[in-house]
Amino acid sequence: MRIVVQVKLLPTPEEASALERTLHAANEAANWLSAEAYGQGEQSRKALQSFAYSDLKERGLSAQPALHVLRKVADAYTALRANIRAGNLGTPGSKRRRKAESQPLVFRLDAAQPYDDRCLSWQLDEQTISIWTVSGRMRGVRYVCSERSRRMLAGYRKGESDLVHRNGAWFLIATCEVSEAAQIDPVDFLGVDLGIVNIATTSDGKIHAGRRLNRYRRRQLALRAKLQKKGTKSAKRVLKRQRRKESRKATEANHIISKRIVTVAERTGRGIALEDLKGIRERARLRKPQRVALHSWAFAQLGQFVEYKARRAGIPVLFVDPAYTSRRCAECGHADKANRVSQARFVCRSCGVVAHADRNASRNIRARARELWRRGAESHAPAPA
Incomplete structure (x- = not known):
């Protein structure tokens, strides 16, 4: 089963500035791509990659971050369509639904950005990370977490981690795959x-x-x-x-x-x-x-x-x-x-x-x-x- 572990980053002012520029660049690219996807009516991952991958790289994103932006936009439109089908945005013709359908999705400039192991690595013993930014690879960025979280990261971390900027602080939210116990036959x-x-x-x-x-x-x-x-x-x-x-x-x-x-x-x-x-x-x-x-x-x-x-x-x-x-x-x-x-x-x-x-x-x-x-x-x- 999947659970998440949150760690707090302790970047220097220069590192924090680079992280902020990275989030802004990724979300500006996501907003551009969202407008293009809405205008062309093409919102699947495959379609977005076919016409936008090169443009995203020209906007300062390397290969993996560009792919993550593609997936983020495609997944956002998938979630929107699912909410519309489920009636969560109201009935056809309602004000809320018309608003959702009449404009492209917009991402906040400080919205979370996913990272995988190609653009983020963990040094668990030193409690530091190496992370890709638009200013280049930053190494030795410190983080803090509880001992339980450290053990969880060491034993079960797998998949993507999200870079989050919240209330002036920086966090990484990592995904961990934890094994489940066999289900018991309850006595009551x-x-x-x-x-x-x-x-x-x-x-x-x-x-x-x-x-x-x-x-x-x-x-x-x-x-x-x-x-x-x-x-x-x-x-x-x-x-x-x-x-x-x-x-x-x-x-x-x-x-x-x-x-x-x-x-x-x-x-x-x-x-x-x-x-x-x-x-x-x-x-x-x-x-x-x-x-x-x-x-x-x-x-x-x-x-x-x-x-x-x-x-x-x-x-x-x-x-x-x-x-x-x-x-x-x-x-x-x-x-x-x-x-x-x-x-x-x-x-x-x-x-x-x-x-x-x-x-x-x-x-x-x-x-x-x-x-x-x-x-x-x-x-x-x-x-x-």
Whole structure:
């Protein structure tokens, strides 16, 4: 399976200037090629290489970077066509879709640029790299990373790495091919109920509360309202910085929770059962104050983190239908809207059992996963890329 490792580069001012000129040159070439591809209606890799390869080299790119620009533009148009087919840009004739179809794709001047082993080499012991730039090959560019990342690079790095310029800092994001463990035959399943008040609740009764993250998001919401009302350039800069900060905080929380869930499942020889919440934002009908919480909820990211961590450990993952899991009694099976007394309290109107609502739902999810597995369902964790 593929995972990525990010390292931070520590270039000198001269090296940083060369890297910046390189990114600008590559993306200016990509914008020129995008306009040509749009005008000629030729957007496949083969077609772009046939009429643009020589021109790209004349723009200061050597052979491999020119090929990477070709592939970047072709892949961007492939992704655009896929989004149009899937309806992600609206229906035919909609404003958003017309805008996407009426002009060539444009790349930011500091957009990431891919590198392969012909134009980038790693000296892992010295923690330096040698990298191609428009000013020539630069050797001995320093980088820093954790010891875990260093071991990952040494043992599993394979394929391309992306040069990224973000917030004034330089990074390389390397691709690593990590071997997977053989999938176990689970003795049971660990049901996981996802939510906003409690990010994740397991059928073992463990609650991963979202109180701290939700408080932080409410503070950020109030801060955004003040900055948007102010509307100055400095306020907009702070808005952009705070958005990234909030995203990183949610990502960190999801990494921690997913690791704990997978660790428990691995230790006890169980699979993991999650709710299939695809499309919930379109289905849910909420009051306006609740919409902000729903759209800030990174449940899809948490599911992805659980999937790839589980696949590395050989743990099967099943996604089950979430319908009525919060209303059905895990003891007797009676389903009734009135069973859900409040957000946290569940009282069965049939057998009288009293339970925490999220724990009850997670037990229903576990039961559905066991039944699916018994019928021969396969793990929904993604296949190796």
